[in-house]
Each structure stands twice: as C-alpha cells, then as structure tokens.
Amino acid sequence: MRPPAPVLNRSVRLNLQGDWGTANLHRICGWIAQELTDRCGPHTRVGIWTGRGGADAARAVDRGQVHIALTTPAAFAAAAVNGRGPFAAEPAPGLRALGTLPQRDRLVVGIRRSLGITSFAELRAARPRLRLATAPHDGTNLIGWAAHEILVRSDVDVTGWGGRILADERPRQTFDRIISGQADAIVHEAYMLPHWQKFGGDLAFLPIERPVLDGLAADYSWPAATVQEGHFPGCPRFETLDFSDFLVLTRSDLPDDLAHLIAWILGETRETIERQYRHIPAHQSPLTYPLDPAAMGRTPIPLHPGAARYHRSLGAA
Known part of the structure; x- marks a missing residue:
C-alpha cells in the first residue's frame, strides 16, 4: 500500500x-x-x-x-x-x-598509456609535463575541488613540473580535450557516459592511494569506491573516490x-x-x-x- x-x-x-x-x-x-x-x-x-x-x-x-x-x-x-x-x-x-x-558515479584519474605510468608513485617519479583536463578549482565547482584535493594530497604538481591544467565547466568539454588530443591526462567524473568508452582504452587509471582516501574521509566525509574490472576497456579493478x-x-x-x-x-x-x-x-x-x-x-x-x-x-x- x-x-x-x-x-x-x-x-x-x-x-x-x-x-x-x-x-x-x-x-x-x-x-x-x-x-x-x-x-x-x-x-x-x-x-x-x-x-x-x-x-x-x-x-x-x-x-x-x-x-x-x-x-x-x-x-x-x-x-x-x-x-x-x-x-x-x-x-x-x-x-x-x-x-x-x-x-x-566515480571520480577517476587517467593518463595516456603511452606515458607508461600506472600509479601515483610512478607519476611522482616521472614528473611528466602533463596537459591535464579537469574542472575549475574556483570554490564552486565540486569536481575541481575534489581534483585539487587529490592531486595536492598525492604530491602531484602539474604546473610545477612544467605542465598545464586545462579547466572547463562541463564534462563534455573536458572529454573533448582528451578525444581531440589536447590533453594527455584527465581527472573527472560521469564515468558511466559513453564518452569514456571512446578514450578509456587509451588511458591508464591510477588507483588513489589509501592514505589520500582516508584523509578525505576524515576531513570531508568523502567515501571511497571501486571501479570494477572492465568498466573501462582493458582496465583492471581499482579504488578511487565515490562521486555518487x-x-x-x-x-x-x-x-x-x-x-x-x-x-x-x-x-x-x-x-x-x-x-x-x-x-x-x-x-x-x-x-x-x-x-x-x-x-x-x-x-x-x-x-x-x-x-x-x-x-x-x-x-x-
């Protein structure tokens, strides 16, 4: 009833x-x-x-x-x-x-497979000049806030390593940067959209390290979540930030x-x-x-x- x-x-x-x-x-x-x-x-x-x-x-x-x-x-x-x-x-x-x-939904960090980087530890060791597509960190966009927190807590300094952050308000604008080759890394959400199937096979997705996830949970009550094996073409299971x-x-x-x-x-x-x-x-x-x-x-x-x-x-x- x-x-x-x-x-x-x-x-x-x-x-x-x-x-x-x-x-x-x-x-x-x-x-x-x-x-x-x-x-x-x-x-x-x-x-x-x-x-x-x-x-x-x-x-x-x-x-x-x-x-x-x-x-x-x-x-x-x-x-x-x-x-x-x-x-x-x-x-x-x-x-x-x-x-x-x-x-x-999940917030994920992906880098071109051609760079040979599969973890944050490898990213810190390589210090590549990334062109990273994400959302603006402007105090309003929550994707940009989360991306900033993850990168800073993971000791990743995109601009300090000589790279660029390409910030766009809407997800499809960011996806277009990856598809067109303007960017070689991405931090974003909406992971269920078909755009990810177009370029996901070209990316290695980095598991967010446990101390970072624990810190985000303690400081902001943000939950962690997993991306199941095969969700992106050829991608294994990994842990990241829940964005649901x-x-x-x-x-x-x-x-x-x-x-x-x-x-x-x-x-x-x-x-x-x-x-x-x-x-x-x-x-x-x-x-x-x-x-x-x-x-x-x-x-x-x-x-x-x-x-x-x-x-x-x-x-x-």
Missing part, C-alpha cells in the same frame, strides 16, 4: 535551482515542478533557475535565493553544513535534504507540508522521471534506475522533518 497522495489547497510560489539548463539536475527540477503544480492551488507558480550543481546550490538555498536546489555528489553537502573546505567562510547548518536520487548521487537541498524553514509533498513526489511519482532514462541501460544511465523510495531517504545531511515524515510512512505502508 502506497502512502496517500498529499494535496495542498493553497497556491505556492517556489524557486528551484538546477544545472546549466540541459543536464540531469534541470530535468529533475522540471519533474518536481510539474508534479507539484498538479497538487497545489490553481495559482501555483514554480521557477527554475540555472546553476552549476556545485557549492552554488548550497549557498543559494542557505542565502534564501531559492527554496530548493540540486547538487552532486551528495556526500559533499556535509561540508556545507559543517563549514569545511570552500564552505568554511559561510557554513550552512540550516540546510536540510528532501531526498537523494541515485547516480552511481544527486541531493535535493532545502532549508529547515521550508513549510513542513510542502517538504512532505515534495518528498512524496520524489518517491511516489518516480515513474515520471525513470521513463526518461529507460532507453539507456541502467548501469550506463546518468540516473541509476529503478529508484528506491526507502534509499532516497538515506541522506548525508539531516532530512527536513516533512520529508522524514514521508519516509516514516513507508514503514507503515
């Missing part, structure tokens, strides 16, 4: 923030907006703002610029609540989660009934969003379906009480 559908008799005005406009976070915002409008008063209006899906999401919610924003990876939101890393100057202890949407899941953020002062309704929408209208991805095999999909409502309630920061009420109802359903 499914939890009963909540309805708000009043009309609401709500602002959501997604991504640049055409990727997964914006698509999820559209799903929430449609289902919410169907279940609120007749004058309900929902606006969707563009964003970057990184630290800007937590900041926009915390500052009251939007009511809800999506960010990825989910685990990084704990740093916003606790005021760590780029959030140190502006902690956001009032952030709450409405739910997690699964995206099985989309997190739906709000503030603790969002009305309880509205938070409950949105959590219900995420869990009970999941077919609406799932069918937009079913043409892609689940293990290659940027949204890992089928969605599990119970798993969506397991979040790295506290659930909003209204969302928690929905998830408690699942146990009684």
